[in-house]
Structure formats: structure tokens, C-alpha cells
Amino acid sequence: MVFGLLLVGGSAAGAWGDRAAPLPGRPGSADAAPAALSPDQAEHLVASGSDRWAAYYSAQDYADFARGLDGQYLGVGLVVDRAQDGGTVIAEVPAGSPADRAGIAAGDRLLAVDGTPVDGLPVTEVVARLRGRADGGAPAVPGSSVLLAVRRPGGPVRQLTVGRAVLAAQDVEQDQPAPGVLRISVHAFTSGVGEQVRDVLRGTPHRGVLLDLRGNSGGLLDEAAATASVFLDGGPIASYQVGGELRELTAPPGGDTATPLVVLVDGGTMSAAELLAGALQDRCRAVLVGTRTFGKGTVQQPTRLADGSVLERTVGRYYTPQGRSPDGTGLLPDVPAADPAAAERLALHVLTGLGPDPSGGR
Known part of the structure; x- marks a missing residue:
């Protein structure tokens, strides 16, 4: 399984292919000051298992991950x-x-x-x-x-x-599973994904939207928030804790709140993707269809060590607008559907009940 990480400074995400693996890293986000730990101590900390999401990366690996953050792969x-x-x-x-x-x-x-x-x-x-x-x-x-x-x-x-x-990387794809229905599949939250989703929504005629987050292992916090903002007219998206301080993510005014919206989720929907799904669910903006999400609701902070390598440690949790943390439990869909094909059929059926029939029927 490929794990995505929700980072204070962001994380890279990928998919099965020869594209960049979903490992974290924005080189400028790590502390510039050397940390007290040695590389051996950092690796020992990770190996101890006391922090499930802790990770240690060489300087070369960490720099290489920046390509993934930009939506590219070698x-x-x-x-x-x-x-x-x-x-x-x-x-x-x-x-x-x-x-x-x-x-x-x-x-x-x-x-x-x-x-x-x-x-x-x-x-x-x-x-x-x-x-x-x-x-x-x-x-x-x-x-x-x-x-x-x-x-x-x-x-x-x-x-x-x-x-x-x-x-x-093609992290945003679109198709039309039924007349009048626009499906936007987001595979990872890399740089520019929020604006790509907005452009697809503006540029394609539709009466209803399926936002497919199945298998989305996470990515950049800012891009998940930007994607939520496409469908929200202001208000809270999420909050997260860092060093005891609670920080708020809010949507700017002007998002599309009229188009019927269903979000497809599964056990591979995790991290930043869960943040997005939880925001739309809590704000009553979308109906979630599928299976319970992965349950990764923690925030990691990267720190640069003296030799340029990077240690990531968990520093807090994030919460949905209603104060829920998906960490360890995941998010439950509003409409359960274990089979992927059945989930898509149910999602199309749910869209017809959220507004005018997206297929044009009566």
C-alpha cells in the first residue's frame, strides 16, 4: 500500500507507475537550523515504531521529492x-x-x-x-x-x-459516466490541483458532479483546501494543531454551492483526501458514497539534520469543521457501497435526488 502524508509544509503523492512515490518533502519547508539528533539517532527513532508516521530521508531523496510536489515524475x-x-x-x-x-x-x-x-x-x-x-x-x-x-x-x-x-503526472482527470454528469478524478494533491479542478468545473457543461477520491493517498494540504474551496462559499474547511496552537483553514467566498455533488471514497482515501471529504460532508455540501476511508488524520513536521537529511515527526492532528478527527477511524460514507461498480451506480442515483436529474430526465 502507498501511504500519503499530510504535512505542515506539504507532501508529495503518487500512484502505481514509474512516477514519484508518495514520499513527503518540500525542501524549503524543513528547518534550516541543524537538529540536535544525529542521522543514526533519527533512524533509530523511526525504527522504534513509537511514531507510526515518522520517516527519515537522505538529503538526496528529500530533494528528489520536490519534483513530485510539482506534479512531475521521472x-x-x-x-x-x-x-x-x-x-x-x-x-x-x-x-x-x-x-x-x-x-x-x-x-x-x-x-x-x-x-x-x-x-x-x-x-x-x-x-x-x-x-x-x-x-x-x-x-x-x-x-x-x-x-x-x-x-x-x-x-x-x-x-x-x-x-x-x-x-x-495526470493527477486530475475527467470523464462523463452519464449524460450531464461530470466525474472529476483526483489521484493526488500535488501543486496546482485545486486550480485544475476549478478549471474543469468551469470548462465542462454539467448538471451534477462526481468527485472521485478513491485511492487518493493524500498530498499537499493547501491543494486539498483549494479543492474544497471550489465547492464552498466561504467558511471552515479544517483545523489542525501544531505545537499546541490551533490553526484554521477557511474557504474564500465564491465557490459553487449549487451543483449537486457526490464524493466517492474508499479505504485508499487518506490524509489530505480525508480532510477534503470530511469538510464537504460536515458542511452538508456533498454526499459521500463508498467505504470507510483509511483513517490518517495526523500532521507531520519535517526537520533538517546537520548533514542535510530530514526527519519527519508527527506534531498534531487535524479536525473537520465539526471537530471530528478521522485518525484511526476514518470517515464513514453516507451511502455505503463495497463494490466499486455498485458505488458508481449509487452515486449516480444519489445525484438525481440532490437536484434536477443530471441526465436531463424528469
Whole structure:
């Protein structure tokens, strides 16, 4: 499972693919003053398990995460998934990516990366090899290449050398699951996501909106708040504690409060995504459909150590507008639906009861 972190200074988030993993880091957010702990002491603190969300990162890793915060990742442009037979299937190939230019397509099988067979390997390890980070090695750089063995169903095995490049992550996607219904799928809260959601809402005719947060492992606190503001006309979004001080997040006036809105959630909806879902639920702005969310409602603070490495520690919790903390319990949907397809059907049905039939019916 991929975990997202809600940070005082922000966090990066990603998805299954050779894009940046969901590890935290805004280099400018860590304390500039050296911390008293040594790197060995910091690693020991993390290993002790006393803080579930504590993490230790080298200076190189922490700097590398900034790319993810900007909605970018270093890779060849492959999103991979595990097939039912245990093989590795290519689920998505962004247009114009190095993999696309090499002739790789969704549905192809990925057989090996740099000569290592990938069938049976965890998806996370396949991702690490695509990104050049296998076996704890140094991160790859733009322009480095990777040798891939791929096979199209019914075709021969092809050996392709593909170069890595910095690519834009598609963290906001849209489609129309029914006439008049706009579905906005937010995969992670990276830089600019709030404005992207606003642009989609403004630029696409619709009568109802499905905001799909399933599998969203979190990301930047500010971007989750900005997304909430798209659907709220002022008022509270959340509050969080840092060092005993309670801080408030509020929406500016002018958001869309008229369009019927349903939010899809599941056990992979966590951290900043739970903050957004909780705000819309508490403000009676949306109906939540799906399953209980993950239950990660804590805030982490990064601190830079003397050698440039970074230690993150939990410093507090965040709360929904009604004072609820999802930490450890998650958020319960208003309309439970365990099966993903059933959840989508129920969400469309709920939309019809929130206002004019979004499909145009009577």
C-alpha cells in the first residue's frame, strides 16, 4: 500500500507507475537550523515504531521529492498493474511519453526491466526498477535509459531501450459516466490541483458532479483546501494543531454551492483526501458514497539534520469543521457501497435526488 502524508509544509503523492512515490518533502519547508539528533539517532527513532508516521530521508531523496510536489515524475511513462495471473500488465501509457514513442501500448505485458524478470515481483519493486532505484541505488537522472522486455498479446517479445524523462503526472482527470454528469478524478494533491479542478468545473457543461477520491493517498494540504474551496462559499474547511496552537483553514467566498455533488471514497482515501471529504460532508455540501476511508488524520513536521537529511515527526492532528478527527477511524460514507461498480451506480442515483436529474430526465 502507498501511504500519503499530510504535512505542515506539504507532501508529495503518487500512484502505481514509474512516477514519484508518495514520499513527503518540500525542501524549503524543513528547518534550516541543524537538529540536535544525529542521522543514526533519527533512524533509530523511526525504527522504534513509537511514531507510526515518522520517516527519515537522505538529503538526496528529500530533494528528489520536490519534483513530485510539482506534479512531475521521472520515468519512461508507464503505469503498471498486477494481472490476475501474476504478471505485470501495462495499464496506461501517456501520449508523447518516451514509452509511447517507443511503441509501447496499454495492454502490453512488461516481462523484464534491465534483464530482471518482473513476473511475481511486487508492483512497488517494478516501479523502483523503472525509476532506476532498485536495490537502494541512487536515483536515475533525466536522459538515463532502461532496457525493457515487452510483449503484445499474441506477439513476439521485444527488447526496447527507452530513455527516462521528467513527465507531467495526470493527477486530475475527467470523464462523463452519464449524460450531464461530470466525474472529476483526483489521484493526488500535488501543486496546482485545486486550480485544475476549478478549471474543469468551469470548462465542462454539467448538471451534477462526481468527485472521485478513491485511492487518493493524500498530498499537499493547501491543494486539498483549494479543492474544497471550489465547492464552498466561504467558511471552515479544517483545523489542525501544531505545537499546541490551533490553526484554521477557511474557504474564500465564491465557490459553487449549487451543483449537486457526490464524493466517492474508499479505504485508499487518506490524509489530505480525508480532510477534503470530511469538510464537504460536515458542511452538508456533498454526499459521500463508498467505504470507510483509511483513517490518517495526523500532521507531520519535517526537520533538517546537520548533514542535510530530514526527519519527519508527527506534531498534531487535524479536525473537520465539526471537530471530528478521522485518525484511526476514518470517515464513514453516507451511502455505503463495497463494490466499486455498485458505488458508481449509487452515486449516480444519489445525484438525481440532490437536484434536477443530471441526465436531463424528469
